[in-house]
Amino acid sequence: xxxxxxxxxxxxxKDRADYARKGIARGxxxxxxxxxxxxxxxxxxxxxxLRKISEIYDRIGFAGVGKYNEFDQLRIAGVxxxxxxxxxxxxxxxxxxxxxxxxxxxLGQVFTHEMKPMEVEILVAEVGKxxxxxxxxxxxxxxxxxxxxxxxxxGGDAEAIRGRLSQAFEVGASLDGAxxxxxxxxxxQDRRLGNADLEVAVLDRGVDxxxxxxxxxxxxxxLLPSEPATKPEPEPEPASTxxxxxxxxxxxxx
Amino acid sequence: xxxxxxxxxxxxxxxxxxxxxxxxxxxPVDVSADPNAITHGTTCIAVRYxxxxxxxxxxxxxSGNWISHRTIEKVFPADRYSGVAIAGAAxxxxxxxxxxxxxxxxxxKVEGSHLSLEGKANQLSQMIRNHLPAAMSGMAVVPIxxxxxxxxxxxxxxxxxxxxGRYEESDYAATGSGSMHAATVTKxxxxxxxTRDEAVDLAIHALWQAADEDSxxxxxxxxxxxxxxxxxxxAQGFQRLGDExxxxxxxxxxxxxxxxxxxxx
Numbered sequence: 047x048x049x050x051x052x053x054x055x056x057x058x059x060k061d062r063a064d065y066a067r068k069g070i071a072r073g074x075x076x077x078x079x080x081x082x083x084x085x086x087x088x089x090x091x092x093x094x095x096l097r098k099i100s101e102i103y104d105r106i107g108f109a110g111v112g113k114y115n116e117f118d119q120l121r122i123a124g125v126x127x128x129x130x131x132x133x134x135x136x137x138x139x140x141x142x143x144x145x146x147x148x149x150x151x152x153l154g155q156v157f158t159h160e161m162k163p164m165e166v167e168i169l170v171a172e173v174g175k176x177x178x179x180x181x182x183x184x185x186x187x188x189x190x191x192x193x194x195x196x197x198x199x200x201g202g203d204a205e206a207i208r209g210r211l212s213q214a215f216e217v218g219a220s221l222d223g224a225x226x227x228x229x230x231x232x233x234x235q236d237r238r239l240g241n242a243d244l245e246v247a248v249l250d251r252g253v254d255x256x257x258x259x260x261x262x263x264x265x266x267x268x269l270l271p272s273e274p275a276t277k278p279e280p281e282p283e284p285a286s287t288x289x290x291x292x293x294x295x296x297x298x299x300x
Numbered sequence: 301x302x303x304x305x306x307x308x309x310x311x312x313x314x315x316x317x318x319x320x321x322x323x324x325x326x327x328p329v330d331v332s333a334d335p336n337a338i339t340h341g342t343t344c345i346a347v348r349y350x351x352x353x354x355x356x357x358x359x360x361x362x363s364g365n366w367i368s369h370r371t372i373e374k375v376f377p378a379d380r381y382s383g384v385a386i387a388g389a390a391x392x393x394x395x396x397x398x399x400x401x402x403x404x405x406x407x408x409k410v411e412g413s414h415l416s417l418e419g420k421a422n423q424l425s426q427m428i429r430n431h432l433p434a435a436m437s438g439m440a441v442v443p444i445x446x447x448x449x450x451x452x453x454x455x456x457x458x459x460x461x462x463x464x465g466r467y468e469e470s471d472y473a474a475t476g477s478g479s480m481h482a483a484t485v486t487k488x489x490x491x492x493x494x495t496r497d498e499a500v501d502l503a504i505h506a507l508w509q510a511a512d513e514d515s516x517x518x519x520x521x522x523x524x525x526x527x528x529x530x531x532x533x534x535a536q537g538f539q540r541l542g543d544e545x546x547x548x549x550x551x552x553x554x555x556x557x558x559x560x561x562x563x564x565x
Contacts (some may be wrong), residue, residue, distance in 0.1 A: 123302040125409045130303065133315075133402055148302045154398055229422055256405075300332050 060243030062163045063251040065071055066187035069165025070112040077211060077231060078171055078194075080110065080180040082226035084251040085173045088228040091245040099247045101258035103128040103140045105250050111201040112166035112187070120149060120168055120277035142172030146191055154189025163187050167200045173249035177218060199231075207231050221248070228256050241267050305342060315406035316399060316427070326395070329434040333389075336364030341374045341393060343478035343510045343517040344385035346446045347488055348471055349499035352455035352534035353446040355383050356503035358478070358511060360518030361390050375529040377538040379404040382420055382447030383531055387476030389439035392431065396441055400424055417449040421458045421466055425565065428481050429464030444473045448533050455533060478510030480519035485509045496532060500541065503530055504549050508557075520550040 068089045076089035076098055087109050089098040098117070099109045110117025110124040121152050124145055149168060159164040164187055182194040191200075197215050199208045211231035216223060225246065233239045246261040246269075253259075261269065303322060311317035319325050344357035357374035371372060375385045376397050384400060386393040403423055407415055415423070424445050431441055458466055459473040471490050474483035485506040494502065499503040504520075507528050511519035520527050527546035532539050 087450060097412060100412065117474075119304075120302075122410055123304050125406065126303040129315060129402055129406050129409075130318065130324065133319065133398070152302050 059230060062157060063188060066163040066165050067156075068215075070167055070187065071202035073111050073113075073201060073208055075203050075229045075232060076109050076111050076169070076201060077207065078169055078182055079211070079215065079219075079224045079228050080177060080182070081219045081221060082177070082249075082251075083221060084257065085171050085180055085182070085226045085249040086228060087169075087171065087247045087249070088223065088225065088232065089245045090232050090239060090243055092243055094103070097245060099245055099260075101125075101247075101256065102145065102170070103132065104137060104255055105249060105257050106142050106145065107169075107171045107173075107247065107258050108138070109169040109171070109200065110166055113164070116164045117166040117168055120152070120164075120166065124149065124170070136249040142170045142183060143183050146170045146185060149183075149185050150189045150191040152189075153185060153187060157188040169198060169200055171249060173251050175251070181258050206234065210234065220268055229271055239270075241270065244270075266288045313410040315403045318406070319399070329437050331437060331482040333438040335438050335449045339363050339368045339390040340516065341390045341476070343374055343389055343422070343474070343476040343507060343514065344374050344387055344444055345474040345479070345503055345506050346444045346455060346457045346472060346483045347486055347490065347494070347499050347503055348455050349494040349496060351496060352532060353383075353457050354496070354499040354503050354530065355385050355444070355446055356507055356528050356530040357385050357387075358507050358518045358528050359521075360511075360516065362516045363539070365515070367518075370521065370524065371526055373529050375531055375540075376401070377531070377540075378420065378424075378445065378447070379408070379414075379449060380537045381414075381533065382417065382445065383533050383538050384424065385444045385446075385475070386441060387443070387479070388441040389434075392434060392439050393441040393443070396431065396443070397429055400427060403427075414450075416451065417447045417456055420447065421445050424458075425460065425464045425466040425496035427464075428454050428460050428462065432463055437463040442475045444475050446473075446533055448535055448537075451496050453535070468518060474506075476517070478507075481487075481513045482506040482510040482517075500530060500532075500545075501549060504528065504546070504553055508550075508553060520546070522547070522550070522554075533560065 074090040079086045087099045087107055091098050092223050096114055102108045102122055108121050108124055126222055127145060127148060128140045153164060166187060170183040175182045184192045184194050184198045197211055211227060214227035214231060216227045229239050246266055248259055257275045311321055339361045340362050342358060346355045355375045359371050361369040361372040375383060378384045378401055379418055384397055386397060404420060413529060440462045442462060443460055449456050457473050458468050460466055472486045486502060489502040508519055511517040527543055530541045
């Protein structure tokens with residue numbers, strides 16, 4: 047008869063956390079920035095089809111990093127929760143705080159009780175009528191729920207990106223300014239992120255009904271920070287970016 | 301709790317199935333309703349024109365021979381590029397519209413893409429079909445669905461019957477108690493490629509004549525400033541007309557009728 051080994055609870059939690067963090071660190075990062083006219087959600091994502099950022103409800107957006115199938119499952123659960131709540135009560139009664147709490151409960155439950163923790167970090171953002179009303183809830187793989195102010199960073203390289211973003215961040219910036227800050231923070235010193243590497247959406251403060259809007263193609267191109275003046279034309283990205291856009295990575299934008 | 305399902309049991313992007321799964325669906329109707337006790341909404345029409353479709357509905361709701369509401373709305377956006385107009389038992393009709401709107405929105409959010417216009421029309425057809433038992437007990441709901449088909453670049457409209465039968469119309473459609481008169485006026489004034497202004501005026505005229513003949517259809521109320529709900533659905537989406545424009549057009553119609561009858565003020 048086999049005897050289970052004793053593993054100290056501290057060790058077990060640490061192992062699970064390491065496992066989840068490793069999974070999350072493999073993927074590319076994502077930032078959210080509150081600006082004058084809404085909340086900007088900006089992710090590094092080479093896939094056009096598999097989204098990291100999406101709409102939950104009228105003023106609520108969702109973003110996830112890590113394992114695609116896991117955060118997408120959470121996204122759909124969130125859409126269902128919001129739509130059912132709006133259906134049985136009223137559209138005004140659907141709020142980000144309650145949804146973020148539900149997510150935190152679910153992730154916490156999975157972290158302690160399931161075979162493996164979810165390798166995801168998610169963001170629930172709700173745009174307010176003014177900057178003070180904006181809410182950014184950052185939820186980690188173990189259910190830790192953080193209420194962030196102004197901006198937040200999710201994903202593997204979060205600390206470095208947070209450092210860069212906190213320098214560039216301005217309260218009440220324009221959309222251009224917010225995009226520039228977000229993209230430069232994601233890219234870092236020696237990379238340039240183009241249209242094809244990014245997934246960008248806003249929760250538009252001025253829209254009454256469904257505030258979520260994707261920014262794509264020409265509109266995105268026009269918002270991207272211009273290149274350092276040395277290059278005349280936007281050129282094919284260096285080899286590292288080509289590798290990132292390869293089909294195998296596009297199959298899972300983690 | 302967040303709703304979560306096993307893959308085999310997952311309702312997918314179907315909001316109706318989700319509502320049933322979590323037990324929020326309305327119980328089936330098994331009594332015959334007294335038609336005089338139920339609020340009914342009446343006449344709606346939809347007309348195709350050059351850029352899309354105009355939808356219009358009067359504002360009256362009746363219970364038997366009572367006017368129960370003067371400002372009910374029967375024309376709703378279904379999503380950005382489509383609209384639905386309802387006639388029949390007002391309670392179930394408004395509920396059906398609400399579910400239909402959510403069905404489209406839910407699909408769009410879960411799947412990350414729009415349903416085709418045809419797909420939306422079929423969804424509504426199924427909802428009417430599911431409502432058949434209630435329709436047989438006196439709570440029929442008969443909508444019109446119209447939308448701008450982004451793939452084909454044209455406005456399209458669909459008529460239904462109480463069994464969920466779906467019939468695409470090329471020119472115009474009407475539903476409700478005043479529909480016979482409204483449809484006749486529309487039929488006489490219709491030609492392919494109407495302009496927006498012509499189509500809107502035709503819709504106002506059709507509802508006027510329906511209200512003139514049918515007690516359950518309300519005409520424009522210039523004292524209370526109640527005008528029909530009229531919306532255009534084009535490549536720019538669903539746009540409801542403002543009351544100022546409707547008042548102006550209604551007054552123009554009235555003076556035209558007065559002139560024809562030789563009334564001098």
